[in-house]
Amino acid sequence: MGKVTRGYVYRIRPNTSQKILINKTFGCNRLMWNELLNDIKNKAYRTPKEIKTQYDFMYECDSQSFTTTWKHLNQAIKHKKNKTHQFPKFKSKHDHIQSYTTHVVNNNIRLEGKYIRLPKLGKMRLVQHRELPSESTIKAVTIKRDAGHYYVILRIVYEQTKEKASDVRQVIGLDYSLSHLYVDHNGNNPNYPKYYHKMMDHLAKAQRILSKKVKGSNHYQKQKQKVQKIHKKISNQRKDFLHKVSRELVNKYDLICIEDLDLKEMTKTKHFSKSIFDTSYHMFTLFLDYKTKDEGKSLIKINRYYPSTKTCSKCGNIQDIPLSQRTYICDCGHKMDRDQNAAINIATRGLISNLQTEYGTDSIAW
Ligand SMILES: [Zn+2]
Numbered sequence: 001m002g003k004v005t006r007g008y009v010y011r012i013r014p015n016t017s018q019k020i021l022i023n024k025t026f027g028c029n030r031l032m033w034n035e036l037l038n039d040i041k042n043k044a045y046r047t048p049k050e051i052k053t054q055y056d057f058m059y060e061c062d063s064q065s066f067t068t069t070w071k072h073l074n075q076a077i078k079h080k081k082n083k084t085h086q087f088p089k090f091k092s093k094h095d096h097i098q099s100y101t102t103h104v105v106n107n108n109i110r111l112e113g114k115y116i117r118l119p120k121l122g123k124m125r126l127v128q129h130r131e132l133p134s135e136s137t138i139k140a141v142t143i144k145r146d147a148g149h150y151y152v153i154l155r156i157v158y159e160q161t162k163e164k165a166s167d168v169r170q171v172i173g174l175d176y177s178l179s180h181l182y183v184d185h186n187g188n189n190p191n192y193p194k195y196y197h198k199m200m201d202h203l204a205k206a207q208r209i210l211s212k213k214v215k216g217s218n219h220y221q222k223q224k225q226k227v228q229k230i231h232k233k234i235s236n237q238r239k240d241f242l243h244k245v246s247r248e249l250v251n252k253y254d255l256i257c258i259e260d261l262d263l264k265e266m267t268k269t270k271h272f273s274k275s276i277f278d279t280s281y282h283m284f285t286l287f288l289d290y291k292t293k294d295e296g297k298s299l300i301k302i303n304r305y306y307p308s309t310k311t312c313s314k315c316g317n318i319q320d321i322p323l324s325q326r327t328y329i330c331d332c333g334h335k336m337d338r339d340q341n342a343a344i345n346i347a348t349r350g351l352i353s354n355l356q357t358e359y360g361t362d363s364i365a366w
Contacts, residue, residue: 012126023145111128136158173345258299
């Protein structure tokens with residue numbers, strides 16, 4: 001419950017003149033950033049308004065975006081002072097991703113059917129595959145060009161109104177899986193779409209070709225763009241897939257139990273480092289987190305030191321099981337796929353801790 005801020009990304013289809021203006025605005029904000037940063041280095045401070053008077057062409061662009069760029073730079077300097085980030089860098093037109101951000105003033109940014117209205121740009125087609133939450137307000141928008149495509153990231157605020165349901169009827173336990181994303185306590189996995197693996201092969205091939213080109217040559221640049229396009233396509237497909245899977249789970253279950261994994265630590269080991277699925281899993285848990293909250297449902301993360309893999313889900317016995325061993329076999333006669341066995345333990349553990357938070361530890365008979 002309460003107000004939440006969230007980002008929603010949509011592809012946009014600007015026409016030719018809109019594209020020209022968007023790219024001009026990227027350029028002007030880049031220039032604004034670099035001028036302001038230069039001022040900081042020279043200890044000569046000007047406001048965006050003062051800088052604008054020196055560059056007539058800046059008046060063509062959304063002036064609110066310059067204020068945002070100024071704010072972003074100040075934040076970056078603050079982060080540097082707190083030693084959480086590096087000192088901000090100058091921006092280049094060769095940067096892979098170009099963007100600018102602007103804030104809503106007097107409802108000047110809004111959705112109109114299948115279109116979005118943006119300052120100075122007017123209406124443009126929005127490819128909207130996910131609805132915004134009802135009663136949400138747009139606060140800011142980032143316009144971005146990535147691998148030749150244009151996107152908006154809408155920063156919206158909305159109220160999570162659904163109360164948490166007190167009775168849990170449907171529970172699911174999910175065990176992290178490198179190849180399947182997860183295996184649930186019934187032994188099912190979400191089936192990564194076939195095209196996904198096909199795209200990964202495409203990517204590998206395109207990267208191989210790139211590695212044989214002379215760096216900096218025309219052929220190299222062209223191939224590099226190709227690789228970036230495939231990358232972007234894969235990441236979009238992956239995101240869509242994760243949205244779909246998490247939505248289905250949240251619609252179906254009241255309590256979803258997962259492990260609280262330290263993925264950063266895991267990627268350090270050789271076995272995991274190459275996997276693109278790691279980033280997917282992190283994103284997946286973020287989606288589950290906000291979607292369960294939106295729907296008044298629960299996501300429970302089990303302590304990462306809980307031995308979900310080593311424990312027999314039938315008798316509770318704990319034993320070591322090597323990574324290569326796919327089946328869990330216990331002296332009690334229990335025999336099961338190792339991931340499913342772990343998922344059952346995670347579901348059980350999650351149910352217990354859900355009861356504990358609801359009724360307090362004392363009221364549970366062990
Ligand atoms: Zn057993």
